[in-house]
Amino acid sequence: xxxxxxxxxxxxSKDDIARILELAAEFEKDPxxxxxxxxxxxSLFFEPSTRTRLSFESAINRLGxxxxxxxxxxxSSVSKGESLKDTIRTxxxxxxxxxxxxxxxxxxxxxxxxxxxxxxxxxxGANQHPTQTLLDLYSIKKTQGxxxxxxxFLVGDLKYGRTVHSLLMxxxxxxxxxxxxxxxxxxxxxxxxxxxxxxxxxPYYEHRDFDGIIEHADIIYMTRIQRERFSDPMEYxxxxxxxxxxxxxxxxxxDNMRVLHPLPRVNEIHEDVDTNAKAYYFxxxxxxxxTRQAIISSILGLK
Amino acid sequence: xxxxxxxxxxxxxxxxxxxxxxxxLFMVINILGLHKIDKPITFGTNLESSRLGRKAxxxxxxxYFEDEDIxxxxxxxPEAKLNDxxxxxxxxxxxxxxxxxxxxxxxxxxPKCITNHDNVLPKFEVANKKQVALxxxxxEKITDSEHMEIF
Numbered sequence: 001x002x003x004x005x006x007x008x009x010x011x012x013s014k015d016d017i018a019r020i021l022e023l024a025a026e027f028e029k030d031p032x033x034x035x036x037x038x039x040x041x042x043s044l045f046f047e048p049s050t051r052t053r054l055s056f057e058s059a060i061n062r063l064g065x066x067x068x069x070x071x072x073x074x075x076s077s078v079s080k081g082e083s084l085k086d087t088i089r090t091x092x093x094x095x096x097x098x099x100x101x102x103x104x105x106x107x108x109x110x111x112x113x114x115x116x117x118x119x120x121x122x123x124x125g126a127n128q129h130p131t132q133t134l135l136d137l138y139s140i141k142k143t144q145g146x147x148x149x150x151x152x153f154l155v156g157d158l159k160y161g162r163t164v165h166s167l168l169m170x171x172x173x174x175x176x177x178x179x180x181x182x183x184x185x186x187x188x189x190x191x192x193x194x195x196x197x198x199x200x201x202x203p204y205y206e207h208r209d210f211d212g213i214i215e216h217a218d219i220i221y222m223t224r225i226q227r228e229r230f231s232d233p234m235e236y237x238x239x240x241x242x243x244x245x246x247x248x249x250x251x252x253x254x255d256n257m258r259v260l261h262p263l264p265r266v267n268e269i270h271e272d273v274d275t276n277a278k279a280y281y282f283x284x285x286x287x288x289x290x291t292r293q294a295i296i297s298s299i300l301g302l303k
Numbered sequence: 304x305x306x307x308x309x310x311x312x313x314x315x316x317x318x319x320x321x322x323x324x325x326x327x328l329f330m331v332i333n334i335l336g337l338h339k340i341d342k343p344i345t346f347g348t349n350l351e352s353s354r355l356g357r358k359a360x361x362x363x364x365x366x367y368f369e370d371e372d373i374x375x376x377x378x379x380x381p382e383a384k385l386n387d388x389x390x391x392x393x394x395x396x397x398x399x400x401x402x403x404x405x406x407x408x409x410x411x412x413x414p415k416c417i418t419n420h421d422n423v424l425p426k427f428e429v430a431n432k433k434q435v436a437l438x439x440x441x442x443e444k445i446t447d448s449e450h451m452e453i454f
Contacts, residue, residue, distance in 0.1 A: 008443065084421050106417040106441025125415050127442055192445075 002301035005112040005119045009130040009166045014173050017137060023294035023303055024138050024287070031290060035302045036065030042095035043069035044087070045122075046078060046102040051263060052122050052132075055285070056099050059292035068095060085114045092116045097300060100124075118299045126162050132262055133166040135291040139284040140171075140219055143258040148175040151216055155182045156223035156243055156268060158189040163262045164223060168193055172200055179204040180213065184239040186230055209242050215252040220245065222261040222268050222281075247272040260284050311347035317364040319386040320376075325349050325357035327379040330453050332361075334375050334408060335368070342366055354382065370397070377401040378409055378435060379453055401432040409453055411439045412446035 001016055012020070027033075041060050045053050048071060057067050069091075070076040078087060084102070088111045091098055098115055100108055101122040108121035108128070123129040141147050152171060154164050158181050168189075171177050179197065181189045181204060188206065197204050207213060214220070225243055230236040244267060245259065258280040261269060265281065273279050297303040323331050325348050331337075337344055343364040352358035367387055376383060377399045387395035405427040411418045418425040418441055427437035427446070435448045 084417070085423070103415075104417045104420050105413060105415045105444070106411075106439065107421075109441045110417050110421065110423055124417075125442075127444075 001298045003118055004299060005115075005121075006130050006295060006299065007108045007112050007119065007121045007124075008128045009133045009170050011130070012134075017134065017170070017173075020134055020291065020294045020298060021138050021141055023298055024134075024290040025142075026303075027290040027293040027297075028287075031293065032062045034064035035297055036060060036063035036300070039065045039096045039300065040094065041065050041067055041296070042091045042098045043067050044076070044091060044098060044100040044102075045069065045071050046073040046076070046100070046107075048072045049101050049123060051285070052101060052129075055288045056122065056131075056292055059289045059296060062289070063293055063297065065296075069099075084110060088115050088119075097296065120295065120299065123162075126160060128166060129162055130166065131288070131292055131295055132163050133170050134295065135284065135288040136163065136167050136221070136260065136262070137170055138291045139258075139260055139280065139287050142287065143280060144218055144256060146174075147171065148177070150174070150176075151178045151180065151218045153180045153182060153213075153217040153220045154189070154223070155210075155220060155245070156225050157187045157229060158183040158223075159187040160226075160229060161223045164189070164221070165193060167221065169196075172197065172202055177202060180207060180217070181205070182207045182210060182213075182243070184208070184225070184235070184243070186235060187225065210245075210249060214249055214257075215254065217253065217257050220257065220259045222259060222265075224264070224266055224268055244268055244270055245273055246270040247276055250276060250278055253278060311345050311350075311360050311362055313391060314343075314345075314362045314364045314388055315391055316389055317342070317362065317366055317387075318368055319388060320361040320363075320380075321358070321384045321386070322352065322355060322382045323359040323361065323376075323380045324355050324382075325359045328359035328361070330379040331359075331376050331383075334379065334453075335372065337361070337363065340366060370400075371402075373397065374400050374402045375405075375408060378405065378448075378451065381435070401429055401435060403429055405429060405437060409437060409446065409451050411437075411442060411444065412450040412452070413439065413442050413444040416442035416444065418442075 092115045097118050099120045099122050102124050105125035105127040108124040112119040227236050261281040328348050345362045348359040349357045383399045385397040386393045407424050411425050426440035430436045430438040437446045
């Protein structure tokens with residue numbers, strides 16, 4: 001994987017993903033190693049994303065690397081009207097790798113075409129966020145022992161949620177995976193993904209609520225439902241409470257079942273779930289650090 | 304039959320592009336860069352066509368096109384037919400084929416795509432050749448023929 005860009009989860013083969021997950025497990029055992037000493041990594045956040053940025057910076061700092069960059073576009077030359085291409089070409093001269101977050105879709109791909117150093121996409125609008133997908137895969141593998149034979153429940157905004165779409169594409173490469181989609185009518189999983197699953201012969205089921213199905217889940221992947229996604233605000237008010245996970249709903253869940261969420265959580269997981277041993281979302285965020293250590297060190301050819 | 308052919312006068316040598324949808328004539332001119340060619344060119348448009356309703360025809364003297372160039376008009380004139388003419392005779396008949404990849408020509412239909420924000424040439428993989436659908440090389444979104452904007 002040395003010197004390769006990570007723009008889309010589709011850039012990594014099943015073998016590449018397996019290698020990243022193995023490395024992430026190594027970093028989990030020993031997260032502080034000085035392998036990035038002398039390396040300068042640019043962290044370009046054209047829009048704020050505190051969680052993702054801190055996770056990357058923690059990963060780099062624990063490995064002894066240095067970080068340069070900006071945390072939102074107003075403090076960069078973009079505010080003077082510089083093109084993305086010029087910003088990337090310049091920053092590539094100053095650094096060994098570029099990590100970028102940008103609100104416009106396809107921006108990371110364009111950056112990878114003009115950059116002389118590897119580019120890691122930390123989210124390009126609604127398009128891709130591959131390091132999130134890899135940390136989700138790591139969390140599923142760690143809690144289930146394997147990425148095969150998983151009954152995956154995806155809940156909430158399945159129409160616009162890019163984490164859901166990337167996770168679906170990535171999980172479709174494993175054996176005996178079943179998808180259950182739970183969402184309001186307006187935020188159903190787009191038909192292109194259903195067609196994709198049908199073509200691959202992967203079973204999926206759509207539901208409007210959780211009734212009587214939670215006991216089948218291995219993973220419940222929750223996402224936030226945003227008010228502004230609804231054309232009719234009344235519809236939002238009517239449906240919002242149907243997609244809130246509460247502790248008592250997990251009574252009959254399997255022992256191995258874990259609740260995941262890309263965070264930030266607002267109210268879709270009630271706080272009473274936090275103390276349940278099946279709540280995994282904060283550990284999932286920690287896994288993000290190990291996964292990003294694995295991605296950075298493998299792209300820089302250090303592991 | 305003879306009368307139809309004479310709606311645009313015959314050429315001695317060159318290329319005849321027939322069955323261009325009348326409302327796409329100027330797009331074809333743009334895509335092929337015909338406005339930069341200094342050879343005699345004649346156009347006929349709003350001609351009757353049983354297949355297209357109204358069609359256009361273009362005759363370009365002394366110029367021949369490579370398949371690769373001509374396939375660029377497939378997005379706007381998928382049923383176009385080309386005749387290479389030498390000494391008033393048709394020596395080669397070609398039909399347009401939708402290529403696997405498109406560079407430029409169309410705009411990505413996703414308003415949030417980088418190609419609509421930065422100065423970058425749109426590139427597409429053709430996801431469906433029959434009902435033309437283009438997958439953006441950058442944002443990965445599909446633009447179908449209904450939402451396709453040609454520039």
